[in-house]
Amino acid sequence: MFESYFGSIPPLLAIAFVTVVGFVSLGLLRSGGWFQIRTSNTLRGVGFSAAIATIFGIWQACADLFVTRFPKDINVPAPQSLLFYPAMGYVVEVLFHALPLAVLLVVLGRLPLKLKPNTTIVIWLCIVFVASLEPVLVHMRMGSSAYVGAFVFVFTLVELYVFRRYDFVSMYSFRLVYYLWWHIIWGYLRLRWLF
Numbered sequence: 001m002f003e004s005y006f007g008s009i010p011p012l013l014a015i016a017f018v019t020v021v022g023f024v025s026l027g028l029l030r031s032g033g034w035f036q037i038r039t040s041n042t043l044r045g046v047g048f049s050a051a052i053a054t055i056f057g058i059w060q061a062c063a064d065l066f067v068t069r070f071p072k073d074i075n076v077p078a079p080q081s082l083l084f085y086p087a088m089g090y091v092v093e094v095l096f097h098a099l100p101l102a103v104l105l106v107v108l109g110r111l112p113l114k115l116k117p118n119t120t121i122v123i124w125l126c127i128v129f130v131a132s133l134e135p136v137l138v139h140m141r142m143g144s145s146a147y148v149g150a151f152v153f154v155f156t157l158v159e160l161y162v163f164r165r166y167d168f169v170s171m172y173s174f175r176l177v178y179y180l181w182w183h184i185i186w187g188y189l190r191l192r193w194l195f
Contacts, residue, residue, distance in 0.1 A: 001076055001080055001084055002014070002084070002087075002088075005088065005091075011087070014091075015087055015090070015091065018090065018091050018094050018095060019090075019094075021094055021095070021098075021099055022090070022093075022094035022098055022099075024102075025094060025098040025099045025101075025102040026098050026102075026168055028102040028105075028106055029098060029101060029102050029105070032105055032106070032109070032118075033118065034101070034105050034118070034123060035098075035101065035163055035164060035167070035168065036166075036167040036168070037167055037168045037169065038167050038168070038169045039166065039167045041166055041167070042166065042167055042169050042170060044166070045162060045165070045166025045167060045169070045170025045173070046169065046170050046173045048162065048166070048170070049162055049166075049170050049171070049173045049174035049177060050173065050174075050177045052158060052162075052174065053173075053174045053175070053176075053177035053178040053181070054177060054181060056155055056158075056178050056181075056182075057177070057178050057180070057181025057182045057185075057186065058181065060151070060181075060182045060186070061181070061182065061186045061190075063147070063151075064186070064190060064194070065194075067147070068145060068147055069194065070190075072191070072195050074187075075183045075184075075186075075187030075190075076183070076187075077187070077188075077191075078184065078187075078188055081183060081184050081187065082184070085176070085179040085180075085183050085184060086176060086179075089172065089175040089176055089179055090172065092134070092175065093168070093171060093172050093175060096130070096133050096134045096137070096156075097130060097156075097159070097160060097163065097171070098168065100129075100130045100133060101126055101127070101130055101160075104126045104129065104130070105122075105123070105126060108122060108126075123164065127157070127160045127161075127164065128157070130156075130160060131153055131156040131157040131159075131160055132153060134152055134153075134156050135148075135149040135150075135152040135153045135156070136149075138152055155178070158174075159171050159174050159175065162174050
């Protein structure tokens with residue numbers, strides 16, 4: 001289940017490493033004042049995330065039904081999915097979002113630029129750049145369609161907006177709710193309805 005992502009590295013060791021990377025990355029983002037881990041608005045952020053992620057999940061299920069039929073084995077089946085998707089969601093949030101944002105903003109802060117990394121325009125340029133990482137890597141790894149690349153880019157951009165507006169907990173909730181709809185619920189139903 002985890003082998004195609006972590007190779008021969010034991011999953012617990014890989015996730016422990018990602019946890020350390022997340023601790024450092026999120027600490028840097030928080031200390032720079034760029035992004036927060038949890039705030040007084042977290043509950044509102046989680047609610048907002050749940051609503052928008054549900055729309056994305058329903059959209060993707062409709063795309064699977066009417067636009068482009070995804071492969072049969074695209075989802076990890078239950079009950080393994082209940083462990084796999086929360087773990088991989090955290091890995092994605094740290095390695096594709098928190099870490100690159102932290103590196104970009106810290107490096108930009110050390111360069112002699114007129115625009116400092118605390119300005120909104122610089123933060124949003126970093127967000128757009130980071131939002132492009134996941135679709136590019138997904139496309140390289142899976143050879144996915146232009147539709148999937150565009151979907152993942154928009155999804156990630158909205159996710160990073162949630163991170164900026166609310167906090168990491170809200171962004172992680174966004175992915176968890178989407179995974180619940182698309183990979184777990186629809187992943188179960190599509191095998192019975194479409195194949």
